[in-house]
Amino acid sequence: MNQTKKTTPTLKNKKAYFEYQIETTFEAGIALQGTEVKSLRAGHASFTDSFAYIHHGEIWLKELYIKEFDQGSYNNHDSRRQRKLLLTKDEIKKIDTALKQKGYTLIPLKIYFKRGLAKVLLGLAKGKKQYDKRASIAEKDAKRDMDRRMKQVNL
Numbered sequence: 793m794n795q796t797k798k799t800t801p802t803l804k805n806k807k808a809y810f811e812y813q814i815e816t817t818f819e820a821g822i823a824l825q826g827t828e829v830k831s832l833r834a835g836h837a838s839f840t841d842s843f844a845y846i847h848h849g850e851i852w853l854k855e856l857y858i859k860e861f862d863q864g865s866y867n868n869h870d871s872r873r874q875r876k877l878l879l880t881k882d883e884i885k886k887i888d889t890a891l892k893q894k895g896y897t898l899i900p901l902k903i904y905f906k907r908g909l910a911k912v913l914l915g916l917a918k919g920k921k922q923y924d925k926r927a928s929i930a931e932k933d934a935k936r937d938m939d940r941r942m943k944q945v946n947l
Contacts, residue, residue, distance in 0.1 A: 802904040803832070805839040810925065812899060812917035818887065820851065821878035822903075822910045828858050828875075832910055837903060844877060844898040844914055846888055851877040853900060853912065877912065890916050 808814070824832070831837065836859035844853050853875045879887075890896050901913045920928075 802902055803835065803837050803839070804902045805842075805900055808839070808899050808901055808915065808917070810928065811920060812897070812915065813920055813924070814901070814915040814917050815896075816890070816916040817901065818879065818883055818914045818916070820883075820912050820914055822853065822912050823876040823878060824910055827860070829910060831858050831860070832903060833905070839900055842900055844900065846884065846891065849884065851879055851884060851887065851898070851914075853877055856900065877914070887914075887916065895919065 838857040840855075840857065842853065842856040844851055846852075855872060856875060857872055887898060891898060895918050897917055897919070899915050899917055901915045903910065903912050905911070
């Protein structure tokens with residue numbers, strides 16, 4: 793019996809690590825509709841311009857694009873609707889106090905499935921300045937160059 797384990801994709805917000813300095817992360821559940829879950833399992837989502845905010849003591853995720861499910865009928869979801877995030881009261885209080893400080897924002901870093909439930913990793917972040925972005929590009933280029941040279945030496 794050859795059983796293959798079905799893996800669900802982890803969707804990562806790569807641009808967030810370039811644009812922001814991540815200080816703290818929080819794992820939150822997402823309140824989704826059935827067709828949204830099927831689309832996420834297929835890997836059809838985009839983080840472009842998405843962010844989280846607090847409204848009446850609840851955290852909401854805005855501008856997260858989840859493509860409409862292909863086989864969905866009239867029950868299909870709105871692709872850019874606001875989605876409620878599920879966190880404990882203590883976590884919401886910590887996030888709220890941090891967001892009241894100047895320069896902090898709450899952004900989704902990745903979406904994954906844990907024990908069958910959709911989770912989002914939120915990052916409490918500060919925006920990087922232009923010179924910080926240039927420094928991270930230079931660091932990445934230097935690492936890539938060093939890896940290339942090491943490969944040539946090993947050949």
